[in-house]
Amino acid sequence: MAIYGxxxxxxxxxxxxxxxxxxxxxLEVDNGRVVVAGSLVSGQRELYNAATPTAVATDEILLVASPEVTYEAGAGILDFTNKAGKPARAYHLTVGDIVTVTDVNIDGTSVVDxxxxxxxxxxxxxxxxxLGTTRFVAKVISKGTLYGQAATVYKVVKV
Known part of the structure; x- marks a missing residue:
């Protein structure tokens, strides 16, 4: 099985x-990835269309983190991904929030500080x-492991 974020x-x-x-x-979205919430899904009052960011200078970034529910025998947290077309949980981040993500959720190698x-x-x-010019910025505060995978701990410094 594939290892997901x-x-x-x-x-x-x-x-x-x-x-x-x-x-x-x-599309499928791993836990620990970031999305933006667009318009409401047609016919729904609390379910938003999620998409990858396209205007990072202004878009509010949400963190995808759904409860990991797997139905296959022997499957664990690293076997879970949010399926395409199904509802997922996304958190609005606040300055000071601290999150740990597996490094497959980062495009490159994160560096402490x-x-x-x-x-x-x-x-x-x-x-x-x-810091750059994006609306969202997080500072890497430590490196470690999460569920046996390389991981990065970050603190939100700008939303």
Whole structure:
């Protein structure tokens, strides 16, 4: 089986204050990836169309982190992905939130005390030595492992 991205919500204000959206994407989306919430899905009042960021200077970035439910015998967290066309959970991030993601969710190699920023056309955050001009920026605070995979811990510094 393929190894998908995983996420751990270390310290998220949304977990306590409920700033969470339901999104539906036309593509599979791993936990720990980033999306933007577009228009409401036709006929729905709380389910938004999710897409990869296309205007990172202005788009609000949401973190995909659904409960990992697998139905195959022996499947675990790293075997889970949010299926295309099905609702997923996406968190509105706040300055100070701390998140751990497996490194498959990052487009490149993250470096402690540097930054992660969204990139137009990608659902992965990318390493950056500077804050840049994106609306969302996270600072890498440590490296480690998550579910046996290389992982990055980041703190949101700009939303």
């Amino acid at each position: 995983a996420v751990r919500l270390d310290k998220l204000q949304a977990v306590y204050s409920g700033n969470i959206s339901s999104v539906k994407s036309a 540097q930054y992660l920023i969204p990139v137009n056309g990608s659902d992965k955050l990318a390493p950056s030595a500077t």
